[in-house]
Amino acid sequence: MLKELFSFKDRYRILHLTWFAFFLSFVVWFNYAPFQTAVKEAIGLTEGQVRTIAICNVALTVPARIIIGMVLDKYGPRITYSLLLIYAAIPCLAFAMAQNFSQLVISRLALSIVGAGFVIGIRMVAEWFSPKEIGIAEGIYGGWGNFGSAAAAFILPSLATASAVFAAGQINWRLAIALTGIIAAVYGVIYLFNVEDTPSGKVYQRPNRHGGIEVTSQKSFWLLMLMNIPLVGILGLLAWRISQIGLLNQTQLLIVYLLLLGLYLFQAYKCWDVNRDMMQGKKRYPPEERYEFSQVAILELTYFVNFGSELAVVSMLPGFFETTFSLSKVLAGMIAASYAFMNLFARPGGGWVSDTLGSRRMTMTVLTGGMGLGYLLMGGVSSSFWLPLAIALTMLCSFFVQAGEGSTFAIVPLVKRRVTGQIAGNVGAYGNVGAVAYLTLYSFLPAGDVGNRIFFQTLGIAALIVTFLCYFFLKEPKGSFAEHHEGETPEMEVEKLPIFSEES
Incomplete structure (x- = not known):
């Protein structure tokens, strides 16, 4: 390729x-x-x-x-x-x-x-x-x-x-x-x-019904309801944070909470409507059509800890280097910006490792674990630390973070093809949930080395918890390294040989 x-x-x-x-x-x-x-x-x-x-x-x-x-x-x-x-x-x-x-x-x-x-x-x-x-x-x-x-x-x-x-x-x-x-x-x-949406001769697969994620078991439905709570709850946290600076009064904040509750109930109803026949026992999916929403939930948590932490760290890193090492704003900003530069090769690198290693599950586990250890090490950085080593440690940690992001979305399209957009939307949204949660925590921590240490240690421990979940509960997607996607026949693959040739 x-x-x-x-x-x-x-x-x-x-x-x-x-x-x-x-x-x-x-x-x-x-x-x-x-x-x-x-x-x-x-x-x-x-x-x-x-x-x-x-x-x-x-x-x-x-x-x-x-x-x-x-x-x-x-x-x-x-x-x-x-x-x-x-x-x-x-x-x-x-x-x-x-x-x-x-x-x-x-x-x-x-x-x-x-x-x-x-x-x-x-x-x-x-x-x-x-x-x-x-x-x-x-x-x-x-x-x-x-x-x-x-x-x-x-x-x-x-x-x-x-x-x-x-x-x-x-x-x-x-x-x-x-x-x-x-x-x-x-x-x-x-x-x-x-x-074009698809190569010539390939059919764009759409969900059977729209308005909520289609799941294939009752257990998956109730897990979906549980995992939707933080998506609305984080908006409540944002509203509360805005109220703390006087933009919303208590009455307006209560109205926002009620609107968010209504939003969750509406979202729950739409998911019920899409999955009504399955939940009432009128429909049963054949084995080849089923997927486990628990796998989506784990991917949501991996994106919470990797992309969520990236957005949070990018927001505080310039101030971290400026205050910890007494640097100018310009120099601290340049050092912090190098964190984002890692995206150019770290995220593709994570995807490449996932393609090459032979196990997308183990790739996800190792990268998430490396990220957790990296953040714990960054928790030890203080004003007495050697600056070049602190920069190198930051870059190493950012590699694991962004490679982990690449590994997450190497799995997302393989879970259930016809609802890939909805799965990607939920997983991606959890990255923003993580960012808001981490930044809210950071806003309450004391300034200086103590606050920075608690912040990075929290990121590290959260990543290691998700590492445990990946190792014991994440499953290798079906057809992880197949020549064609779920639902495509070998005949369809023959039609695509000029595009998906071995030389590519």
């Missing part, structure tokens, strides 16, 4: 067009972070308001990933990704033209939906690559696309500074943010007319 990766033909063309769509969605999603100080000064915000906008940036990503997963399975990745990228221009332009705090909050909440774009490409790439190569293909998609967060931090400030002539000599953050949305929308149109 690697030999023809840059040929830009057939499935590789789809891969490159899709990871770049993800790249742009992350540039849009992270376009506020480089301009926090500039926005604060231009609008006259307090420090609490600045942090509130940062929280709003992830607030709706959790439900958006679930909803987009459902839309994706019904309408296909081509239309879904194109419409999401075109939509990105609306909140970007609104944020760029905002004149007060309320307008910033509303536009940022709307923009947080764009962060759900990741799950769309998971299904697209899975349609074009066989199970035996799915790990590295999804790793390239996730790793190279995820680099958009680092690109936003490096490119957008330079663009804003260069265009300062149009903003009375001040950094032109409005133009930079508006341009990210416009570019995303233009690329959305390009994507719409240049990709």
Whole structure:
């Protein structure tokens, strides 16, 4: 596969067009972070308001990933990704033209939906690559696309500074943010007319019913109900955190809680409606149609500890290096940014290891365990630590984190093909659940070495608990290294020989 990766033909063309769509969605999603100080000064915000906008940036990503997963399975990745990228221009332009705090909050909440774009490409790439190569293909998609967060931090400030002539000599953050949305929308149109959902002759499999995840046993249904609680509960935690800085009063907070309870009950009803016949004993799935939702639950927890911790660590790492080693903001920021650079090869590397090792279960277990040990070691970093060793330890830990992410989504498309979008949406949403949970914990810890040590030790212990679950309960997916996906016949595979040749 690697030999023809840059040929830009057939499935590789789809891969490159899709990871770049993800790249742009992350540039849009992270376009506020480089301009926090500039926005604060231009609008006259307090420090609490600045942090509130940062929280709003992830607030709706959790439900958006679930909803987009459902839309994706019904309408296909081509239309879904194109419409999401075109939509990105609306909140970007609104944020760029905002004149007060309320307008910033509303536009940022709307923009947080764009962060759900990741799950769309998971299904697209899975349609074009066989199970035996799915790990590295999804790793390239996730790793190279995820680099958009680092690109936003490096490119957008330079663009804003260069265009300062149009903003009375001040950094032109409005133009930079508006341009990210416009570019995303233009690329959305390009994507719409240049990709296909499946290779020629291949049928796009859709769920039997829409509105909730289809499961194949009563035990799986009740586990689904349990695992849906944190997806709504984390929004309640966000609401409570916002209320702590005075944006919501107690009455408004109670209303939010009631709305979230209603959301959970509605989601539960939709899942019941989809699985009604099975739950009432009117339908029984044959063995070849069944899958265990417990496997999805474990993957949700792996993404909680790897991608959730990545988002949390990226948010605190610049301040960690600045205060621990008395560095300048610029130098600390550059060191911290190298964490995101690891995505370029660590996440594809995790997928490649999953493809090569011969056991996706053991790959997931080893990488998660390495991440846990890495975080525990980082808990020992203090002001007396040698700085180069601290940087090397951070990079080593980030490799295990991002390789673990690649390993997670090397398994997701193999669980149950026709509901891959919904499974990817739920697993991806748990990454955001983890980020909010970890960052909320961090906000209550004391500043300095003690708080940092508790934070990293918490990340490490959580990862080791999930390592235990992976080793004892995660199962090797059926057809992990097969020549064709579930539901494809050998005859269909013959038709695809020009695309899935041995030479690739």
